[in-house]
Amino acid sequence: MTADTVGGVWTYAIQLCSSLSDSNVHFHLVTTGAPMQASQKLEAESLANVTVYDAGFQLEWMEEPWESIAEGGKWLLQLEKDLQPDLIHLNCYAYGALAWQAPVIVVAHSDVYSWWHSVNNSAPPASWDKYYQNVRSGLMGANYLVAPSATMMKYIRELYGINKPGQVVYNGTSAESFFPDADKERHIFSMGRLWDQAKNIQLLVAAAPAIDYPIKLAGDASFAGNHGASSGTNITYMGRLSSAVIAKQLIAAAVYVLPAKYEPFGLSILEAALSGCALILGDISSLREIWNDSAFFVDTSDAGGLADTVNYLMVDEAVRIEYVQRSRRQAKQYTASVMGGKYFNLYQQLVSRPAAAMAY
Numbered sequence: 001m002t003a004d005t006v007g008g009v010w011t012y013a014i015q016l017c018s019s020l021s022d023s024n025v026h027f028h029l030v031t032t033g034a035p036m037q038a039s040q041k042l043e044a045e046s047l048a049n050v051t052v053y054d055a056g057f058q059l060e061w062m063e064e065p066w067e068s069i070a071e072g073g074k075w076l077l078q079l080e081k082d083l084q085p086d087l088i089h090l091n092c093y094a095y096g097a098l099a100w101q102a103p104v105i106v107v108a109h110s111d112v113y114s115w116w117h118s119v120n121n122s123a124p125p126a127s128w129d130k131y132y133q134n135v136r137s138g139l140m141g142a143n144y145l146v147a148p149s150a151t152m153m154k155y156i157r158e159l160y161g162i163n164k165p166g167q168v169v170y171n172g173t174s175a176e177s178f179f180p181d182a183d184k185e186r187h188i189f190s191m192g193r194l195w196d197q198a199k200n201i202q203l204l205v206a207a208a209p210a211i212d213y214p215i216k217l218a219g220d221a222s223f224a225g226n227h228g229a230s231s232g233t234n235i236t237y238m239g240r241l242s243s244a245v246i247a248k249q250l251i252a253a254a255v256y257v258l259p260a261k262y263e264p265f266g267l268s269i270l271e272a273a274l275s276g277c278a279l280i281l282g283d284i285s286s287l288r289e290i291w292n293d294s295a296f297f298v299d300t301s302d303a304g305g306l307a308d309t310v311n312y313l314m315v316d317e318a319v320r321i322e323y324v325q326r327s328r329r330q331a332k333q334y335t336a337s338v339m340g341g342k343y344f345n346l347y348q349q350l351v352s353r354p355a356a357a358m359a360y
Contacts, residue, residue: 019340
């Protein structure tokens with residue numbers, strides 16, 4: 001299984017591996033995107049059913065990644081030859097086009113084309129044509145597609161013209177690290193890639209002067225030449241945090257804000273809900289699909305409306321508690337065990353009956 005270390009795919013991968021630790025499934029986990037952080041190494045090493053390879057090959061959306069991806073492809077095929085795995089689980093795209101011997105699952109966590117349409121309301125410029133071709137080739141090479149929401153599956157099928165068999169498997173996490181009944185502090189928390197326009201955390205930064213309560217931000221402020229503001233009125237920037245520290249911050253926060261323009265699932269939102277935070281989210285189809293009536297949804301371009309919503313929830317404790325309870329009930333649908341069970345069934349189908357699995 002490949003897993004990039006830059007965003008939420010890493011958390012997803014660790015949760016999936018952990019959920020199948022008692023199911024006789026061993027993962028050979030190959031990292032992509034960037035070298036592993038010390039906390040990530042500890043997470044992987046804590047799982048007896050994981051052998052990790054800190055490879056760090058570039059991802060399709062990075063600047064001029066194709067030489068690195070080509071080298072990665074050769075390395076991965078040699079690894080398959082050495083290990084003889086039953087299944088290939090790719091959390092990226094281009095490697096789906098390789099001449100694998102085992103059945104291949106490609107999971108569509110996000111992609112540049114759906115990102116661009118969502119953030120800019122247009123198709124990417126011609127400079128992204130090679131990206132499109134490589135992603136589509138990888139999707140076409142897969143035996144089976146998975147997406148973490150129906151919204152994301154629709155994007156992939158429509159934008160890339162893909163008619164492969166597939167299914168939606170919602171992401172999940174374990175509730176064991178979260179303590180929703182802890183006393184809450186009167187502050188707001190948000191986390192994510194601050195440089196990523198899709199996360200739209202900059203809207204919270206813009207709204208901060210009109211918000212009457214402290215705001216804490218966590219996540220990378222810059223990456224590969226992209227930057228996001230991390231300071232301003234009422235804002236404390238905490239940098240990139242480990243999973244354990246994030247859990248503590250979510251336990252303390254009263255409200256979690258992510259006014260995303262594009263978020264195929266949003267594991268950080270799930271973690272916030274399990275931690276007893278009221279949710280304020282961007283009003284987009286995927287987040288409506290996943291959170292239904294258990295969150296407040298805001299216009300992704302209206303800083304004033306976001307500030308008003310935050311202040312309202314912070315002042316009206318009864319409403320805030322009601323939405324905390326709603327989000328916790330909704331979050332119980334998205335457990336690591338449910339996610340792991342669905343993947344385990346899929347693995348069994350592809351390994352035992354690959355021809356049949358490719359046909360349905």
